[in-house]
Amino acid sequence: MKKVFVQIVGCCRRRSLDATKLVNYFRLNKCNIVKKAQEADYIILLTCAYKQSKEDECFKLIKQLQNYGGELVILGCLPAISPTKFREKFNGKYIIPQKLEEIDIFFKDFKIKFSELPDGNKEFGLSQEENKDCLLRIGWGCISNCSYCAIPKATGTLKSKPLGVCLEEYRMLLERGYKEFNICAENVGSYGVDIKSSLQVLLEKMEGVEGKQKVYWNIHEIHPKWVIEYKSDLIKWVKKGKIKCLGCTIQSGSDRILKLMNRYDKSEDIVKTLLELKKANSNLYLSTHVLVGFPSETEEDLEDTLNVIKQIGFDMVIVYVYTLREGTAAYKLEGRIDNRVKREMLQKTLDFCKSNNITAISDEVCFLDG
Structure with missing residues (x-):
């Protein structure tokens, strides 16, 4: 053996x-x-x-x-x-x-x-007692082209898991007694773009196979573009408590930095959307990622990010410090920031969150996606 x-x-x-x-x-x-x-x-x-x-x-x-x-x-x-x-x-x-x-x-x-073999649905290395809820992976790869991210070089472009396979896995896990699901992928929001479907269709179908069971979803690391795109559907599920946790990765509150990151156009759009989701259900747990120390980021840019964090009132903020990744568009940008200054920006962000009663941690101590 x-x-x-x-x-x-x-x-x-x-x-x-x-x-x-x-x-x-x-x-x-x-x-x-x-x-x-x-x-x-x-x-x-x-x-x-x-x-x-x-x-x-x-x-x-x-x-x-x-x-x-x-x-x-x-x-x-x-x-x-x-x-x-x-x-x-x-x-x-x-x-x-x-x-x-x-x-x-x-x-x-x-x-x-x-x-x-079927896909995994448990985090590696955790005991049965620690794995009370499960993971449902709905796809691989990414189509966002964020300028700082090298991960797509390894994972490739978007490859959505077929709708029927997702539903079969979901049905099987429901039969095993699971009531809470962490929905994940490299790019959750873009699910279905490559197979003429969508995240909204998938979630509707998933809800349809549940019967009368009380089941909850946690949607992790969804790009703000897709939160805005599916706002009305997300509000519907948030309102009735179906979605318990939403992780929307804003990365920055500065429109100038967001443009350099190749993320989305205006931070005010996602602020408005997330506030509407919070209004729909005050129990919604909202988390985010922010990336500090991006090339040419100024104190004013960081202040914009901190203001957005406060405006939205996230429950959890995971703070990443930008590091150079060769082969990415951001690698070629001017205005690289000294490591000492990056650490100061990190600490300022953590301290700001603490002073506003927002839980915040550095990515060094979290077990979440990069």
Whole structure:
């Protein structure tokens, strides 16, 4: 019986779901999942490289794992985000997220193929007690082209999970007794654009298979463009308490910075929309991401962001510090900000949130998507 060790680096739900499915894949093919890399015949490492510190952490870990006797297979975003450096430091087997189903090439004697298995619906590494609600992944890849983000190099363009597959997975999870669902993807709001459907259609269909059960949805990391696009439908579900949590990633409150980020046109549009959603149900839990230290960002730009945070009154703010990612449009922008100033901007944002009774954390300590 082959022994397999699986480890994940980073803070991304999607790679966590990949890891969960991989563990299932190996177990069904009669492998033993071990807790120590030193004991394994195969070491599977799911990497992260959305920022420099994660890339550095991965390379350090790769060097360490290469000292063990097992064959190291690298998965996750690192090989695509930093390809030149990766190939300089590692010449073994690897697969990027958009081609994960090709893992069967490395395990040709396996009778059960990776593509034949259902998607994961639990975060990797959590116990059954900790996993009280579940994840429903509805797609892969992204079409937003945000100027700072290198992740699409690894995940590819949008690939929506077929509507029928989403509904079958949802029905199966309902039958298992789950009542709360975290709906996730690299780009939740754009679901269906590539298959002549939409997020609104998917959610309507999901609600239709529930019967009389009381079921709740948490929608994570949805682009403001799609919150505005689906405002009337979201208000309907928020009003009746169907949507408990909405994570809308504003990134900045400065229209100038938003344009440089290639995000959306006017912050006032998303402020108005989110305030309408809060009015529909005061119990709605609203979270967001903000990115500070973006090239040429001024104190005035940061003040615009802080004002938007206060206006909307988020329940949770996760603060990211911009890091250069080669190959992105933002990499070429002038006005790079000194690391010391970035740290000051981070601290100012955290302190501002605290003074306004808003929970805020740095991305260094969260387990959410980059």
